[in-house]
Amino acid sequence: MGMADGSISQKKIFVIDDDPVMRLSCSKILEKEGYSVETYEDGAQGLEHINGVRPDLLVVDLKMPKIGGIEVIRRVHEIDVDICIVVITGYATIGTAVEAMKAGAYDFLPKPFTPDELRLIVKRGLERSDLARQSQRLRQEKEALQRSFITFVSHQLQSPLVAVQQYFDVLRHLEDSPDKPKLQQEWIERSAARIQELLDMIRDWLTIAKIESGQFAECLTQVDIAPIIHNLVQAYAETAAVRKIALTTQIPPNLSLVSGHESCLQMLFSNLIVNAIKYNKDHGRVDITAADAGDFVLVNVSDSGIGIPEDKLDMIFEEFYRIKSEATKNIPGTGLGLPICKKIIDELGGKITVASKINEGSTFSVYLPKFKD
Amino acid sequence: MAEKPRILIIDDDEDFRISIRTLLQSHNYDVIEAESGKQGLQKIREERPDLIVLDIMMETIDEGYLLNQIIKFQKDYEEFKRLPILMVSSIQQDPLSRFPKAAGEVEMITPDYYLTKPVDIPKFLELVQKLLNQ
Numbered sequence: 258m259g260m261a262d263g264s265i266s267q268k269k270i271f272v273i274d275d276d277p278v279m280r281l282s283c284s285k286i287l288e289k290e291g292y293s294v295e296t297y298e299d300g301a302q303g304l305e306h307i308n309g310v311r312p313d314l315l316v317v318d319l320k321m322p323k324i325g326g327i328e329v330i331r332r333v334h335e336i337d338v339d340i341c342i343v344v345i346t347g348y349a350t351i352g353t354a355v356e357a358m359k360a361g362a363y364d365f366l367p368k369p370f371t372p373d374e375l376r377l378i379v380k381r382g383l384e385r386s387d388l389a390r391q392s393q394r395l396r397q398e399k400e401a402l403q404r405s406f407i408t409f410v411s412h413q414l415q416s417p418l419v420a421v422q423q424y425f426d427v428l429r430h431l432e433d434s435p436d437k438p439k440l441q442q443e444w445i446e447r448s449a450a451r452i453q454e455l456l457d458m459i460r461d462w463l464t465i466a467k468i469e470s471g472q473f474a475e476c477l478t479q480v481d482i483a484p485i486i487h488n489l490v491q492a493y494a495e496t497a498a499v500r501k502i503a504l505t506t507q508i509p510p511n512l513s514l515v516s517g518h519e520s521c522l523q524m525l526f527s528n529l530i531v532n533a534i535k536y537n538k539d540h541g542r543v544d545i546t547a548a549d550a551g552d553f554v555l556v557n558v559s560d561s562g563i564g565i566p567e568d569k570l571d572m573i574f575e576e577f578y579r580i581k582s583e584a585t586k587n588i589p590g591t592g593l594g595l596p597i598c599k600k601i602i603d604e605l606g607g608k609i610t611v612a613s614k615i616n617e618g619s620t621f622s623v624y625l626p627k628f629k630d
Numbered sequence: 631m632a633e634k635p636r637i638l639i640i641d642d643d644e645d646f647r648i649s650i651r652t653l654l655q656s657h658n659y660d661v662i663e664a665e666s667g668k669q670g671l672q673k674i675r676e677e678r679p680d681l682i683v684l685d686i687m688m689e690t691i692d693e694g695y696l697l698n699q700i701i702k703f704q705k706d707y708e709e710f711k712r713l714p715i716l717m718v719s720s721i722q723q724d725p726l727s728r729f730p731k732a733a734g735e736v737e738m739i740t741p742d743y744y745l746t747k748p749v750d751i752p753k754f755l756e757l758v759q760k761l762l763n764q
Contacts, residue, residue: 405691412687412721419720420645423748427649430751431656440652447645581642581666581689 300324341386417451461593479628533560638679640670686719717741
């Protein structure tokens with residue numbers, strides 16, 4: 258009974274052998290398994306058809322007139338390195354079989370062989386070529402993602418400058434009118450904001466590069482996060498007060514020291530606290546608590562802000578990702594704050610999680626490894 | 631007397647919309663705006679513009695391409711199929727070569743008309759005029 262698999266996609270096999278009896282018996286055995294088989298009596302013919310059909314597997318005799326098996330292997334792999342090649346060889350040419358494997362053949366089958374042996378080697382070979390194709394597809398997908406990421410980054414960095422340049426160009430083009438000075442003033446303000454946006458973005462981008470270079474992780478010391486958080490809360494008290502947002506902290510006096518880097522941890526908590534204020538509502542709250550939790554110190558930064566849609570929770574740690582909505586429309590940001598937090602925490606061997614409810618608020622939980630001697 | 635030609639700007643960058651709107655208004659065009667592809671489609675129906683200035687990269691890397699595709703090929707928008715669309719983007723790249731394809735993404739049609747941002751103003755105005763006269 259054959260294992261016909263035509264329903265999904267029928268595997269294609271080429272058999273290249275100058276011996277007509279071999280061609281016939283191979284194709285009979287393999288067709289019975291449900292494969293589509295094409296046979297060719299020499300390498301030139303086989304190669305001619307490979308470009309159009311792209312077989313999944315090739316069975317090729319090593320010893321053939323004109324183009325030999327080794328040459329066939331080389332040329333097939335020039336066309337598609339993922340085509341699996343099985344070589345058939347007489348006992349006398351085991352040495353060349355090894356040479357064929359070196360040239361890229363998957364396996365070899367010494368003559369004479371039984372139908373079962375051929376079936377088995379073909380089946381294994383096809384499984385392997387499936388894997389090879391899968392991994393190639395993954396590789397290509399990854400490269401494509403990387404390319405579109407570069408496009409995306411260059412777009413983000415160019416946008417502020419493009420907007421400013423366009424303002425200037427239009428201003429130069431507009432004829433003088435009573436409204437023009439006012440317009441000019443307004444556009445200068447707007448341009449200044451865009452330039453600031455670009456400067457922030459470059460600063461954050463450089464921070465990420467610095468973290469990724471591993472500079473921070475090299476000199477880990479013991480750090481008491483309590484004064485860091487208290488200082489930040491003091492520094493942002495005024496910003497919060499403008500919008501009547503209450504900032505509270507709850508940190509036990511005997512909190513364990515964490516393993517880290519002072520400036521790095523300051524950047525981490527500063528980003529989280531700034532976000533908690535920025536994405537809050539007027540008269541809202543920001544509550545910061547810290548406590549020991551096993552091998553970690555757990556810090557929660559909770560806000561009563563606009564919240565994060567559930568389907569966007571995975572994206573917020575991605576570089577340059579910003580949620581676009583009515584609520585976030587007028588909140589400036591580089592899209593790099595949380596990615597920086599995540600990178601710092603990863604570098605320190607901790608983790609960050611987020612829980613959020615739309616319109617009610619978000620809680621960011623940071624686990625930092627305790628310092629060990 | 632003929633009505634002013636109506637131009638829809640679809641772009642997520644508010645500053646770009648402001649400068650281009652001001653420019654077009656000073657040349658006696660009626661301007662409407664949309665800040666996303668979704669809003670753009672809605673405005674096309676409601677406001678029936680004579681021309682669209684369409685940004686390519688908005689929320690996603692190829693939102694503009696997608697929109698172009700929808701307007702040209704989707705049955706729901708058949709009546710707008712011939713609406714001229716001028717695409718703009720800050721990515722300095724041959725627009726005919728298209729952006730690098732993201733994983734699993736389908737091939738998009740190339741824009742009929744394309745200008746790099748910031749747009750060259752005389753060239754932009756000339757093209758707008760030409761498309762409206764078609």
